[in-house]
Amino acid sequence: MSQYPDAHFIKSANAPRQFPPDSGAEVAVAGRSNAGKSSAINVIVNRRQFARTSKTPGRTQLVNFFELRPGQRLVDLPGYGFARVSDAMRRHWGMLLAGYFETRSSLQGLFLIVDIRRGITDFVRRMIEFAKNVQLPVHVLLTKADKLKKGPAAAARLAAEKELRGRATVQTFSALKRAGEQEARAQLEAFLEA
Numbered sequence: 110m111s112q113y114p115d116a117h118f119i120k121s122a123n124a125p126r127q128f129p130p131d132s133g134a135e136v137a138v139a140g141r142s143n144a145g146k147s148s149a150i151n152v153i154v155n156r157r158q159f160a161r162t163s164k165t166p167g168r169t170q171l172v173n174f175f176e177l178r179p180g181q182r183l184v185d186l187p188g189y190g191f192a193r194v195s196d197a198m199r200r201h202w203g204m205l206l207a208g209y210f211e212t213r214s215s216l217q218g219l220f221l222i223v224d225i226r227r228g229i230t231d232f233v234r235r236m237i238e239f240a241k242n243v244q245l246p247v248h249v250l251l252t253k254a255d256k257l258k259k260g261p262a263a264a265a266r267l268a269a270e271k272e273l274r275g276r277a278t279v280q281t282f283s284a285l286k287r288a289g290e291q292e293a294r295a296q297l298e299a300f301l302e303a
């Protein structure tokens with residue numbers, strides 16, 4: 110059973126003026142495209158095909174708002190990493206993200222979805238810097254942990270924890286094996302209730 114039986118898509122926004130009212134609490138989820146963001150959201154919300162952004166490419170460039178419960182939202186931020194995207198589009202994304210982070214007072218926390226095999230990259234460091242500037246707590250999901258053996262997965266987590274100590278919390282996750290699901294959901298709830 111989903112903890113969020115009434116969760117639903119609210120809207121996609123391409124500019125801050127399209128964001129829904131800034132009331133209640135929301136948690137944003139970001140990651141490079143293909144990192145496993147949509148899959149992680151589906152597992153955490155426990156709703157299959159909830160965030161299907163990879164199947165609808167247009168939506169991956171927009172800020173997608175979902176209502177989890179009345180007054181509580183999950184926000185799927187645009188992903189980066191498509192080689193084919195133009196510089197103009199990248200700049201637009203940067204502005205959209207900056208506009209989002211700087212204006213949303215209901216924003217309580219950021220989930221960063223990271224492919225455990227890539228680890229902490231400049232993209233992750235930039236996003237954490239972004240969050241720090243607006244005093245936003247960050248939780249990193251090292252996802253696709255099933256792609257590594259136990260030892261290397263634990264080593265990757267330790268390396269990430271060491272680098273991000275004091276700036277973000279870190280956990281391993283696998284959408285495929287539904288590993289780390291409870292921990293992730295507990296963190297989401299903690300952010301929403303903060």
Ligand SMILES: Nc1nc2c(ncn2[C@@H]2O[C@H](COP(=O)(O)OP(=O)(O)O)[C@@H](O)[C@H]2O)c(=O)[nH]1
Pocket residue numbers: 140141142143144145146147148149162163188252253254255256282283284285286
């Ligand atoms: N093995 C494995 N594959 C995953 C996992 N999460 C996502 N994937 C795969 O990675 C690809 C990208 O996933 P998706 O959730 O669409 O990524 P997004 O672009 O970040 O939203 C898809 O082929 C998924 O099936 C995981 O935990 N384990």
Ligand SMILES: [Mg+2]
Pocket residue numbers: 143146147148161162163169
């Ligand atoms: Mg996606």
